[in-house]
Amino acid sequence: MLRKNFQPKSESRYFKAIRRKRPWLLRRGVVLQHDNVTPHSANLTQQWLQRYGWEILPHPAHSPDLAPSDFHLFGPLKRHLGGMAFETEDDFISELRNWFDNLDVDFFRAADVELDKMLQVLALPPMFTTLRIDLNIIDAVDAIHQISMCLKKQCIDTGLDTFEIFQHSNYEDCLILKNRGPIPVGKVEKEVIVDVACGMAVLRGAHVFQQGIMGAPASLAKGDTVSVFADLDKKCLKGLISKYQGTKLHVGNGTSQVSRSEIFGSNKTNQRGIGILMTNPVYEAPSLSEMSFPWLVPQNLPSIACVHALDPQPGETVLDMCAAPGGKTSHIAALMSYKGKIVAMEKSNQRAKKLEQLCIQNVQVYAFDSTLALTQDNAAGQKAGPPFLPASFDRVLVDAPCSALGQRPCHVNRISVNQLHSFPVIQHKLLLVAAELLKPGGILVYSTCTITLEENEQQVARFLAKRPDMKLVNPHTKLGNDGLGGCDLSDTHRTLVQRFDPSVVMCNLDSHSRDLHNVDTIGFFIAKFVKVDCKENT
Numbered sequence: 001m002l003r004k005n006f007q008p009k010s011e012s013r014y015f016k017a018i019r020r021k022r023p024w025l026l027r028r029g030v031v032l033q034h035d036n037v038t039p040h041s042a043n044l045t046q047q048w049l050q051r052y053g054w055e056i057l058p059h060p061a062h063s064p065d066l067a068p069s070d071f072h073l074f075g076p077l078k079r080h081l082g083g084m085a086f087e088t089e090d091d092f093i094s095e096l097r098n099w100f101d102n103l104d105v106d107f108f109r110a111a112d113v114e115l116d117k118m119l120q121v122l123a124l125p126p127m128f129t130t131l132r133i134d135l136n137i138i139d140a141v142d143a144i145h146q147i148s149m150c151l152k153k154q155c156i157d158t159g160l161d162t163f164e165i166f167q168h169s170n171y172e173d174c175l176i177l178k179n180r181g182p183i184p185v186g187k188v189e190k191e192v193i194v195d196v197a198c199g200m201a202v203l204r205g206a207h208v209f210q211q212g213i214m215g216a217p218a219s220l221a222k223g224d225t226v227s228v229f230a231d232l233d234k235k236c237l238k239g240l241i242s243k244y245q246g247t248k249l250h251v252g253n254g255t256s257q258v259s260r261s262e263i264f265g266s267n268k269t270n271q272r273g274i275g276i277l278m279t280n281p282v283y284e285a286p287s288l289s290e291m292s293f294p295w296l297v298p299q300n301l302p303s304i305a306c307v308h309a310l311d312p313q314p315g316e317t318v319l320d321m322c323a324a325p326g327g328k329t330s331h332i333a334a335l336m337s338y339k340g341k342i343v344a345m346e347k348s349n350q351r352a353k354k355l356e357q358l359c360i361q362n363v364q365v366y367a368f369d370s371t372l373a374l375t376q377d378n379a380a381g382q383k384a385g386p387p388f389l390p391a392s393f394d395r396v397l398v399d400a401p402c403s404a405l406g407q408r409p410c411h412v413n414r415i416s417v418n419q420l421h422s423f424p425v426i427q428h429k430l431l432l433v434a435a436e437l438l439k440p441g442g443i444l445v446y447s448t449c450t451i452t453l454e455e456n457e458q459q460v461a462r463f464l465a466k467r468p469d470m471k472l473v474n475p476h477t478k479l480g481n482d483g484l485g486g487c488d489l490s491d492t493h494r495t496l497v498q499r500f501d502p503s504v505v506m507c508n509l510d511s512h513s514r515d516l517h518n519v520d521t522i523g524f525f526i527a528k529f530v531k532v533d534c535k536e537n538t
């Protein structure tokens with residue numbers, strides 16, 4: 001066991017946050033993995049290191065036979081402790097402690113503050129809802145009028161005030177709605193437990209659909225006022241009748257549209273229907289499921305910015321390498337006025353099928369692993385679908401699979417270290433294929449909805465080192481912040497990428513600021529490259 005004094009100082013609140021969110025949003029590179037210690041002590045060591053903003057990598061040659069002295073150190077810590085062997089775990093911990101104690105306290109304090117801000121903001125929903133409209137079908141004035149009518153009806157049903165709506169000043173096809181909250185809402189006796197995904201959707205304006213309901217009291221009748229709670233432990237069994245004792249988050253009150261027996265009993269009704277109409281949500285936002293216009297797509301602002309950075313033009317040939325569910329594919333098609341060719345690839349058959357069912361004009365969907373999309377074989381490359389020959393596309397979007405730690409609101413995250421480390425590998429492979437498939441002069445956009453350095457700035461640095469013909473360029477409109485330091489990306493390059501960092505919201509930003517909607521977003525990252533002719537470039 002670890003010594004008692006190994007416990008970090010006054011950390012209980014911090015540890016609670018860590019357990020909830022596993023904040024792998026750590027500032028600096030690698031530290032260590034040690035083997036053959038009890039899972040409990042390994043866990044504590046990890047937590048302690050993470051408290052100081054260090055990341056832990058699994059040892060590349062993990063073996064269960066390693067002795068307690070086999071601690072494997074990487075990075076700056078290795079330079080300090082390199083070559084030392086430790087007889088006992090206590091010796092190791094005490095050396096670690098010395099090392100940390102002698103480090104620059106201000107640096108760690110600053111990292112702590114940043115981490116705290118990020119944890120807080122990730123738990124909150126953005127205070128804006130963004131909608132993309134298809135300007136090929138409708139203009140912004142008409143769209144605002146029709147959406148306002150729809151909102152009016154919604155607000156009559158729920159008793160909420162209507163929502164302010166305006167057009168984004170940089171993107172004509174983007175409309176912004178201003179949400180409200182948090183609003184103090186008293187709890188009532190009858191509790192309905194919903195799954196965590198449903199609870200997070202309620203925080204962004206959704207009503208509770210029956211399929212999201214996990215537990216409800218026996219006496220629940222249609223028309224009852226209930227308090228709705230999200231099950232943060234994910235332990236509530238479907239059909240629970242008693243009060244849930246796990247960790248739960250109150251997301252608001254509403255009116256039940258069904259009785260308990262209609263949800264769980266033999267006379268179950270349509271599970272897709274609304275179960276609870278949210279009349280007093282803690283966060284008030286428009287319900288998007290009631291706005292089904294063919295020209296309207298609810299989309300986070302950074303996702304809209306991402307396709308504008310790609311800037312596809314009518315008549316071009318564009319590749320979307322990670323396409324499902326298709327939000328960005330349909331935006332690409334709209335910006336091209338449905339003229340030209342879009343190839344949308346998606347590894348998952350099921351997701352590719354759903355994307356195909358959207359029937360987006362001029363889009364060819366392929367269920368295909370994009371890391372294998374390149375061929376040098378002329379015969380194979382001349383077929384209609386993948387793999388493709390080098391230099392086949394004018395523009396390529398790599399909206400990469402990622403750890404998705406920028407999603408908001410997020411109260412539970414169970415991603416493992418191994419999963420976390422799998423993403424940079426695949427992202428790098430996708431980028432290398434994308435660079436080959438791009439024509440000289442072509443544009444590549446790389447994006448993620450996460451906040452880790454490894455998947456963002458470090459990924460870009462690694463790609464630039466490998467492909468000197470790919471040049472980082474400014475997007476036409478830059479809404480995000482510069483990239484983070486602390487990795488191999490140069491200061492100049494850091495100014496060219498866009499990091500959407502919602503933790504800035506916690507810095508007393510003036511809530512009336514006109515541009516708050518550009519900041520209070522999900523966490524996201526965008527990098528834009530142009531493929532230059534290396535000979536020309538030198």
Ligand SMILES: C[S@@+](CC[C@H](N)C(=O)[O-])C[C@H]1O[C@@H](n2cnc3c(N)ncnc32)[C@H](O)[C@@H]1O
Pocket residue numbers: 303321322323324325326327328329345346347348351368369370371399400401402
């Ligand atoms: C971030 S999502 C893309 C979201 C999409 N661009 C949109 O805007 O709707 C990443 C997608 O990449 C897919 N994916 C993961 N690995 C892939 C691969 N090797 N080739 C193609 N698609 C992949 C995932 O299944 C997932 O659907």
